[in-house]
Amino acid sequence: MKNLLLTLLLAISVMSFSSCYSYRIATKNQEGSEITRLTAHSWFWGLVQKPKQLSTPNCDSLNIYGMSEVRVKTNLGYALVTVVSLGIYCPVKMEYRCGKPCPKNGRL
Template identity: 50%
Template sequence: MMVLLLSLQSCYHYRVSTSRFDPSTGYQKQTAHSFFWGLVQQNVTAKNCDSLKLKSLDEVRVTTNFGYSLLTVATLGIWSPVQIEWKCPKPCPREGEL
């Protein structure tokens, strides 16, 4: 039974992107933690997009794996980690002359 459970382990991804998907950066990653069944959540800031003075994201991907799922089940949902990845969009071209 244990061999079967270990051989069937996997991860899953949720991906959200814009209809005009055209990122300007590669994936940036951060592990976010949620505690007490979502009552306390860690905020994730896309500092690389902020440094480019962009106010949007081109793609966001939320990933969990077997280890994260095992931690969530073992703590009865008290601690639930996920990995969040994002890409920044290309800046809008400036119009007109200076």
């Protein structure tokens, strides 16, 4: 009985941390930075979003105005929270990577 409970607990934790579905947007820009991860939260069926606008301080500090990759992911745990709350709360994981800066033209 104890082994069955541990196996069930392990299976639930593995499924809740695995990616349920994900979307990926990739451009032709070369990768210029490490992946930055954050979690966005939506409340009351999208009426309240935190953060409302995602900022990219690491891209802005490098004067890069493009992304090379953006991913939006959810997992079983996030989907379960959304269903149990009847859509009142919906979290998603987001990842992005800045593009490589353009080389400077001209003489040094």
